[in-house]
Amino acid sequence: AQTVTQSQPEMSVQEAETVTLSCTYDTSESNYYLFWYKQPPSRQMILVIRQEAYKQQNATENRFSVNFQKAAKSFSLKISDSQLGDTAMYFCAFMNYGGATNKLIFGTGTLLAVQP
Amino acid sequence: DGGITQSPKYLFRKEGQNVTLSCEQNLNHDAMYWYRQDPGQGLRLIYYSQIVNDFQKGDIAEGYSVSREKKESFPLTVTSAQKNPTAFYLCASSAQGSLSYEQYFGPGTRLTVT
Numbered sequence: 001a002q003t004v005t006q007s008q009p010e011m012s013v014q015e016a017e018t019v020t021l022s023c024t025y026d027t028s029e030s031n032y033y034l035f036w037y038k039q040p041p042s043r044q045m046i047l048v049i050r051q052e053a054y055k056q057q058n059a060t061e062n063r064f065s066v067n068f069q070k071a072a073k074s075f076s077l078k079i080s081d082s083q084l085g086d087t088a089m090y091f092c093a094f095m096n097y098g099g100a101t102n103k104l105i106f107g108t109g110t111l112l113a114v115q116p
Numbered sequence: 117d118g119g120i121t122q123s124p125k126y127l128f129r130k131e132g133q134n135v136t137l138s139c140e141q142n143l144n145h146d147a148m149y150w151y152r153q154d155p156g157q158g159l160r161l162i163y164y165s166q167i168v169n170d171f172q173k174g175d176i177a178e179g180y181s182v183s184r185e186k187k188e189s190f191p192l193t194v195t196s197a198q199k200n201p202t203a204f205y206l207c208a209s210s211a212q213g214s215l216s217y218e219q220y221f222g223p224g225t226r227l228t229v230t
């Protein structure tokens with residue numbers, strides 16, 4: 001069974017600085033997707049970034065980028081130039097590609113506080 | 117605008133009563149999902165449906181039921197058999213066959229049972 005582990009329950013960063021959130025996962029599958037979702041205080045889940053396991057190049061979306069280490073089963077999220085609006089719970093999630101269902105398996109989340 | 121709506125935002129019920137949470141989408145997505153979120157835990161899958169009139173149990177289906185009579189709608193009933201129903205419930209949908217398999221989430225319903 002696949003599992004996703006986020007070992008940092010809470011983190012804090014100063015505005016305009018860079019922060020990295022950690023995520024590790026366990027799977028025997030070779031084809032899968034990895035996601036980072038953001039859940040602000042409104043509790044709306046928002047997709048931040050997506051990585052296909054078959055792609056070696058790390059995904060980037062503006063100030064958000066990932067460090068995908070397939071052999072180590074690690075998928076960290078880097079937020080550059082942190083903004084107050086980045087304050088949220090961040091969830092790492094795994095999806096088996098081509099499986100019977102597009103089931104997302106979530107980590108327990110990291111609560112990020114951006115300080116002014 | 118296209119999206120997913122969940123109503124109501126907050127729901128209160130007495131113990132022993134069944135309650136139905138609404139989820140509607142106008143994204144023309146085939147697949148729909150229900151997740152439960154508890155403090156300190158990630159989202160856990162309750163039920164999912166990949167096509168109208170078909171649905172499957174997720175990881176924590178006990179005490180819940182669903183129906184999928186229309187493509188746009190996937191209501192979740194929390195029955196009195198659910199031992200700990202107080203939680204935040206999120207509905208999601210995705211386009212089958214999409215390369216991204218991205219799931220889009222609704223705003224959620226906070227259910228409190230006393």
